[in-house]
Amino acid sequence: YVLTQPPSLSVAPGKTARIPCGGNRIGSKVVNWYQQRPGQAPVMVISYDSDRPSGIPERFSGSNSGNTATLTISRVEAGDEADYYCQVWDNTNDHSTYVFGTGTRVTVL
Amino acid sequence: QVQLKESGPGLVKPSETLSLTCAVSGASINSSTWWSWVRQSPGQGLEWIGEIYHSGTTNYNWSLMSRLTLSIDKSKNLYSLNLRSVTAADTAIYYCATRDGYDHRDPFDVWGQGTVVTVSS
Numbered sequence: 487y488v489l490t491q492p493p494s495l496s497v498a499p500g501k502t503a504r505i506p507c508g509g510n511r512i513g514s515k516v517v518n519w520y521q522q523r524p525g526q527a528p529v530m531v532i533s534y535d536s537d538r539p540s541g542i543p544e545r546f547s548g549s550n551s552g553n554t555a556t557l558t559i560s561r562v563e564a565g566d567e568a569d570y571y572c573q574v575w576d577n578t579n580d581h582s583t584y585v586f587g588t589g590t591r592v593t594v595l
Numbered sequence: 596q597v598q599l600k601e602s603g604p605g606l607v608k609p610s611e612t613l614s615l616t617c618a619v620s621g622a623s624i625n626s627s628t629w630w631s632w633v634r635q636s637p638g639q640g641l642e643w644i645g646e647i648y649h650s651g652t653t654n655y656n657w658s659l660m661s662r663l664t665l666s667i668d669k670s671k672n673l674y675s676l677n678l679r680s681v682t683a684a685d686t687a688i689y690y691c692a693t694r695d696g697y698d699h700r701d702p703f704d705v706w707g708q709g710t711v712v713t714v715s716s
């Protein structure tokens with residue numbers, strides 16, 4: 487199972503960043519999202535498609551339908567500059583596995 | 596609050612075995628959750644390696660299955676990774692990670708700081 491993300495995305499401060507994660511019928515799966523700043527471990531920012539854990543700003547939101555899940559960052563700030571990964575649990579074949587997306591580097595202009 | 600800390604040699608020779616441990620604090624290794632390993636090759640994305648439950652039940656990434664063994668040490672509250680016959684392709688940052696629950700759809704909400712492993716002679 488493959489999750490495809492655009493390699494990079496640039497956004498101006500205060501604008502909205504929408505990061506797509508494409509996968510076959512991904513809408514039928516649960517999608518989690520992670521933020522990874524340079525030199526740091528990943529941090530979960532969205533779980534179960536759209537749940538935001540405590541400590542994550544309300545500016546972060548998620549949606550999932552059809553063949554695309556989307557992480558949306560509203561009112562982008564300089565501190566949001568990082569790599570973002572989507573992730574699912576795929577149990578559709580004999581080799582159940584956790585799959586991460588290819589990752590998107592968000593640059594704040 | 597659960598904390599994870601990886602340890603192990605930073606340099607491994609080709610064809611040898613990579614051995615890492617992940618020390619768990621703030622929770623019991625007997626918790627109803629899975630304990631995982633994830634790696635990240637230089638400049639690349641995240642790759643799930645495998646996971647283990649306190650019962651000893653394991654799930655492995657099929658691409659690594661033939662070389663991989665995960666184990667758990669309840670007395671020391673830690674779990675371990677052994678990856679045999681390593682090559683340069685196994686050079687990566689290795690993270691231990693866990694989830695707050697048994698459901699495989701749960702997110703990895705706790706990560707270790709990561710440990711850099713280089714495979715080179």
